[in-house]
Amino acid sequence: MAKQLRYLEIAQTLKSKIKQGVFPQGQSLPSQKELSNIFNTSVMTIRGALAVLEEEGILTIVHGVGTFVAAPGIHTDSISLQGFQNEMDQQKMCIVNRILDVEHDIESTNIRRLFKDDNAAFSCLTRLRTIEEVPVILQRSYVHQKFRDVLVEYAAEKSLYQFFSRKTGIMVTQGREIMMPVVLKDDELKQLSLSGPCTAFLSKRISISLDDEVVLYDEAYLPGPYVIMASRKHGKNNMFKYIINKSGTLDSSESFNDPELWEDLI
Amino acid sequence: MAKQLRYLEIAQTLKSKIKQGVFPQGQSLPSQKELSNIFNTSVMTIRGALAVLEEEGILTIVHGVGTFVAAPGIHTDSISLQGFQNEMDQQKMCIVNRILDVEHDIESTNIRRLFKDDNAAFSCLTRLRTIEEVPVILQRSYVHQKFRDVLVEYAAEKSLYQFFSRKTGIMVTQGREIMMPVVLKDDELKQLSLSGPCTAFLSKRISISLDDEVVLYDEAYLPGPYVIMASRKHGKNNMFKYIINKSGTLDSSESFNDPELWEDLI
DNA sequence: CAGTGGTCTAGACCACACC
DNA sequence: GTGTGGTCTAGACCACTGT
Numbered sequence: 001m002a003k004q005l006r007y008l009e010i011a012q013t014l015k016s017k018i019k020q021g022v023f024p025q026g027q028s029l030p031s032q033k034e035l036s037n038i039f040n041t042s043v044m045t046i047r048g049a050l051a052v053l054e055e056e057g058i059l060t061i062v063h064g065v066g067t068f069v070a071a072p073g074i075h076t077d078s079i080s081l082q083g084f085q086n087e088m089d090q091q092k093m094c095i096v097n098r099i100l101d102v103e104h105d106i107e108s109t110n111i112r113r114l115f116k117d118d119n120a121a122f123s124c125l126t127r128l129r130t131i132e133e134v135p136v137i138l139q140r141s142y143v144h145q146k147f148r149d150v151l152v153e154y155a156a157e158k159s160l161y162q163f164f165s166r167k168t169g170i171m172v173t174q175g176r177e178i179m180m181p182v183v184l185k186d187d188e189l190k191q192l193s194l195s196g197p198c199t200a201f202l203s204k205r206i207s208i209s210l211d212d213e214v215v216l217y218d219e220a221y222l223p224g225p226y227v228i229m230a231s232r233k234h235g236k237n238n239m240f241k242y243i244i245n246k247s248g249t250l251d252s253s254e255s256f257n258d259p260e261l262w263e264d265l266i
Numbered sequence: 267m268a269k270q271l272r273y274l275e276i277a278q279t280l281k282s283k284i285k286q287g288v289f290p291q292g293q294s295l296p297s298q299k300e301l302s303n304i305f306n307t308s309v310m311t312i313r314g315a316l317a318v319l320e321e322e323g324i325l326t327i328v329h330g331v332g333t334f335v336a337a338p339g340i341h342t343d344s345i346s347l348q349g350f351q352n353e354m355d356q357q358k359m360c361i362v363n364r365i366l367d368v369e370h371d372i373e374s375t376n377i378r379r380l381f382k383d384d385n386a387a388f389s390c391l392t393r394l395r396t397i398e399e400v401p402v403i404l405q406r407s408y409v410h411q412k413f414r415d416v417l418v419e420y421a422a423e424k425s426l427y428q429f430f431s432r433k434t435g436i437m438v439t440q441g442r443e444i445m446m447p448v449v450l451k452d453d454e455l456k457q458l459s460l461s462g463p464c465t466a467f468l469s470k471r472i473s474i475s476l477d478d479e480v481v482l483y484d485e486a487y488l489p490g491p492y493v494i495m496a497s498r499k500h501g502k503n504n505m506f507k508y509i510i511n512k513s514g515t516l517d518s519s520e521s522f523n524d525p526e527l528w529e530d531l532i
Numbered sequence: 533c534a535g536t537g538g539t540c541t542a543g544a545c546c547a548c549a550c551c
Numbered sequence: 552g553t554g555t556g557g558t559c560t561a562g563a564c565c566a567c568t569g570t
Contacts, residue, residue: 005539005565031555042541044310047557057501063556064548178509179495181447181465199447199465229445231506235323238504240497243444271546271558297536308560313538329537330567 007048010039014053018069019210025071025171029059032067057173058210070171094131097156100191101126104148111142114206115214121145122217125154128191135192136227136244139220147215161207161216170215174208179229188221199224201242273314276305280319284335285476291337291437295325298333323439324476336437360397363422366457367392370414377408380472381480387411391420394457401458402493402510405486413481427473427482436481440474445495454487465490467508 004012014029023029030038035046050067053059060068106122115122122142129137141160143151150167157163165172182202189198200223207216222242231240270278280295289295296304301312316333319325326334372388381388388408395403407426409417416433423429431438448468455464466489473482488508497506 007539032557033555036542042543043556044542044559045540048539050556055502061556062549064550064554066555173501175499177497177499179497181467181490183449183463183465197449199449201447224447231443231445233441233443235439236321238506240504240506273558298538299536302561308562309537310540310561311559314558316537327537328568330535330569332536 006041007045008052010035010041010046010049011052013039014049015058018058021169023069025069025165025169028066028068058171070173071165095136095158096130097158097160098128098130099125099154099156100128102151105145106142111217114217115144117144123148123151125151125160127156127160131244134226135194137220137222138188138191139218142217143215164216168215171210172207172215173210174212175205176208177203177205179203182221184221184223192221192223194223201227201229272307273311274318276307276312276315277318279305280315281324284324287435289335291335291431291435294332294334324437336439337431361402361424362396363424363426364394364396365391365420365422366394368417371411372408377483380483381410383410389414389417391417391426393422393426397510400492401460403486403488404454404457405484408483409481430482434481437476438473438481439476440478441471442474443469443471445469448487450487450489458487458489460489460491467493467495 014023017023029035032043032046032050036043039046050059050061054061058070060070062068101124103124103126104121106124108122111122112118112120122145125141125143127137127139127141128135129139141151143164147164147168150164153167154160154163161172164170179201182200184192184194184198184200188200189195200221203218203220203222205216205218205220206214207218209215226244228243228245229240230243231238233239280289283289295301298309298312298316302309305312316325316327320327324336326336328334367390369390369392370387372390374388377388378384378386388411391407391409393403393405393407394401395405407417409430413430413434416430419433420426420429427438430436445467448466450458450460450464450466454466455461466487469484469486469488471482471484471486472480473484475481492510494509494511495506496509497504499505
């Protein structure tokens, strides 16, 4: 048994209590002072433990208010495509989901490999996301068959991610995404109401729960005229997001110097 | 005069000393114990100050060794395209630069706006970056005319970024990048030795110094067959990088589950 | 070994949010 | 005002690195 540092030990203990549901999503933890009594240690050490969990996205600490188990909607900087929703909400742009299709009993070897389950079948939701009537994202979301009912119940509310998390109680703390440039094919063009040749980002993303299970697999087409990616690095800080611009033009020189665009990228 | 927190005040003082060159790039700072004497405070407070500067990419702290003023090559997680170089070095893949062109006295309004200098002219270096003979990146780098000589002196060494930083003593701590999907045009195809229609990422990036000056502007074409983007989010941690794959194929299901690919994305 | 950074204490006091 | 998180002390002791 390796020697554990006190603050990591406490972080581990709190994490497993959260996994067990002792502290449910959105609920507050005891205050730092109380915790220091409970664990018979100093406040500084408790703070070290809480900082680890906040870094991992498991806790949200608010000065003067309390420490909360993270839930979607509480912390803004979460997983990329979900960020669309928050981002647009912030910009007071209204993104509307339209469900195009729901499929079940999909048995794809590739998707099985992603979910690390060789026998599973999957359900898939195809959505078109529009902003002021302009279709800007075509997205397919896959879930394990055991969440079939959750997907069926979803009725084009704002965020599938948030809906899913609330219904299942599963906390998503990790996401991985790969992106490549593509030219849209005919059906994709049709579904996005676009004509003529058009480039797009193809994004493939998996969302991973606190228990290290893959819970969501997304594929999205983000057409070039409306969507660009923006990233900012400041020291160890590293942010990127998609920027949606419904007019379909965005000059680089202007966007680099637009303070609005960059300030919230931390 | 707003009340300053002690650790931020100290961070500010150290930062300006670094700017003034009291502690040059790569050199070590006094030990935390010494600093606590100098500033007449406790070690914990000094650590708070150093943590801020490390976060900003200005310092590199190494357990048991010392605290150093960051210099390219010391910290691995720096600005994106420079990451190419380090990344490939790590993977023992050898990236070779070939200089295609050097232009001077460029007077573009757009670029002037980026550099926030209405009267400047610029120099531009066009490079082709190949990996095992395969051309994978076509890149144009612009610098202010006052660094014309530095650009001329550059002789296809490994990293322009590193060369530039060493020659000028300017520390780059910030970068902003926008990316869009494009179809390569004829001259780009030719320069990259590609034939037929081909999609690519077009990346435009500015590198910003410690003094908040734009020191480099890059435009790069990253053709789709060889380059994809990968990103990972884990709580507040947020990383993305370009992955180069010279065979031009990369299966998503396999890449998502490839531990090698994701582990170093922190 | 000596010198560096990393953890930890047991409090005091400050800053912020909410009633 | 009360309760929350944030800063700060003045040390002691632990862990890591290089000689």
